[in-house]
Amino acid sequence: xxxxxxxxxxxxxxxxxxxxxxxxxxxxxxxxxxxxxxxxxxxxxxxxxxxxxxxxxxxxxxxxxxxxxxxxxxxxxxxxxxxxxxxxxxxxxxxxxxxxxxxxxxxxxxxxxxxxxxxxxxxxxxxxxxxxxxxxxxxxxxxxxxxxxxxxxxxxxxxxxxxxxxxxxxxxxxxxxxxxxxxxxxxxxxxxxxxxxxxxxxxxxxxxxxxxxxxxxxxxxxxxxxxxxxxxxxxxxxxxxxxxxxxxxxxxxxxxxxxxxxxxxxxxxxxxxxxxxxxxxxxxxxxxxxxxxxxxxxxxxxxxxxxxxxxxxxxxxxxxxxxxxx
Ligand SMILES: *Cc1c(COP(=O)(O)O)cnc(C)c1O
Numbered sequence: 001x002x003x004x005x006x007x008x009x010x011x012x013x014x015x016x017x018x019x020x021x022x023x024x025x026x027x028x029x030x031x032x033x034x035x036x037x038x039x040x041x042x043x044x045x046x047x048x049x050x051x052x053x054x055x056x057x058x059x060x061x062x063x064x065x066x067x068x069x070x071x072x073x074x075x076x077x078x079x080x081x082x083x084x085x086x087x088x089x090x091x092x093x094x095x096x097x098x099x100x101x102x103x104x105x106x107x108x109x110x111x112x113x114x115x116x117x118x119x120x121x122x123x124x125x126x127x128x129x130x131x132x133x134x135x136x137x138x139x140x141x142x143x144x145x146x147x148x149x150x151x152x153x154x155x156x157x158x159x160x161x162x163x164x165x166x167x168x169x170x171x172x173x174x175x176x177x178x179x180x181x182x183x184x185x186x187x188x189x190x191x192x193x194x195x196x197x198x199x200x201x202x203x204x205x206x207x208x209x210x211x212x213x214x215x216x217x218x219x220x221x222x223x224x225x226x227x228x229x230x231x232x233x234x235x236x237x238x239x240x241x242x243x244x245x246x247x248x249x250x251x252x253x254x255x256x257x258x259x260x261x262x263x264x265x266x267x268x269x270x271x272x273x274x275x276x277x278x279x280x281x282x283x284x285x286x287x288x289x290x291x292x293x294x295x296x297x298x299x300x301x302x303x304x305x306x307x308x309x310x311x312x313x314x315x316x317x318x319x320x321x322x323x324x325x326x
Contacts, residue, residue, distance in 0.1 A: 001027065005063050008163050011198060012064055013156060018071045021096045023053035025063050026163055030171045030290070035262040040279055043288045045176065046259075047168060050267055050296030054116060056221075057188065057294050058088035060164060061157030065150045066092040074148035076101060078141050080127075080134035081151070082220055083113030084295055089150045090122035101147060103127050103134040110220050110268065110300035130215075132226055152187030153228060161188055165195025168290055175202045178283045181292035182273035183208035183244060184222035186233030188294070193236035204290070205242035208233065209277030211270075212246045218303065219252050221270035221295060245277040252276045253307060259293065266297035266304070 004026030005012060014020075028051045033044040049057035066089070069077055078101040079089045086102040086109070093100035100122040104114075106129075117124055127134040135151060142149035152158060169175055175196055183189055189208050196203040211217035215225040227233065237244055252269055255276035259265045274291040283289055297304055314324045 004060060004163055005067060008166060012159055018067050021066045021092050022063050023091060023095060025052050025059035028052060030168060033263050036258060040282055041285050042283050045290045046265060047164060047290055047292045048265060049292060049294050054087045054091045055296035055299055056084040057161060058084045061160035062088040062092045064160035065154050065156040066096050068156045069148035070096055076147045077150045078138045078147035079150045080131060080138040082131060082223055083109045084221055087113045087116035090117040090120045094120040099123060103138050105131045105134055111302055112299040131224060152185055158187055158191040161191035162195030165192050166199050169199040169201045175204045176290040177204055177287040178207055178289040179204040180207040180274035180278045180289060182222050182270050182294055183210040184224045186227040186229030189233040190229050190236055203240050206237045206240040207242050207277040208237050208244045209247050209273030210244055212248050218249045219270035219273060221268060222273060243281060245281050247273060247276050251280055255279055265293060267293045268295045268297055268300040269303050271295045
């Protein structure tokens with residue numbers, strides 16, 4: 001497959017000298033969602049970003065950030081992360097043959113993401129503090145010049161992430177009426193806004209679903225008290241005519257169950273916040289809505305085990321099994 005960075009080379013900050021580090025990211029499915037559409041009364045499409053190589057949209061930005069870091073002579077990368085950035089940075093660093101240092105807030109990271117970073121050999125440091133403290137330390141290491149910072153404060157990340165908007169416009173032939181997505185640090189909201197502007201087909205109204213609890217939510221991927229991109233993200237949402245929608249955990253989990261049960265799409269809880277945002281604040285009937293489903297359900301198997309039906313124990317006898325199966 002053609003790497004995302006090659007496909008959109010003319011719209012990304014790449015030169016002939018940039019060594020492209022790719023795991024086959026991007027070109028993710030845009031799935032029609034007929035049963036959810038019926039339920040909500042709008043035409044729902046799902047941009048399934050869990051289909052990226054490490055299971056989240058972070059890979060779109062990481063291919064560009066790590067490629068540029070290599071071009072600029074970096075010998076290691078660093079990030080602070082609640083999980084998916086870490087899993088992605090670790091994989092792309094391994095692919096590039098350089099070390100990755102991950103600063104993660106102690107106890108706040110879902111199991112699958114830690115497993116991913118460990119498996120590819122990242123150096124994981126559990127910081128006994130908040131995400132914000134871990135990020136400040138990562139920025140300082142980058143300032144000292146020993147490590148390239150690959151958090152979304154790295155502008156190359158957002159450049160890569162904007163390509164999802166290009167794909168949506170190419171596939172639908174136009175921008176949708178509404179784009180709905182989770183709002184954590186706000187980098188992705190910003191990236192989509194830029195991407196739609198650059199695609200030249202109009203910017204949809206952006207409905208950004210944030211966890212009302214922010215620092216205390218089941219949706220670990222958006223468990224961020226102080227969004228790094230708050231000003232630009234909320235300005236982009238307002239300019240689009242959309243809204244930031246504040247969501248209770250129960251509303252996010254209801255959308256998470258519907259995505260799985262009605263459409264067969266198993267995502268991590270935070271990834272359902274876009275769907276939850278349109279369920280809570282439905283656009284006009286028949287509007288065309290793309291919901292960005294940001295990460296895979298296998299990232300957070302403990303959430304799935306806790307929140308979904310438990311298996312039923314049954315004797316190894318046909319009658320008992322037939323009765324239980326009915
Ligand atoms: C990073 C992430 C988000 C939040 O994106 P921001 O750019 O921080 O707003 C949402 N969902 C998943 C699965 C993520 O990994």
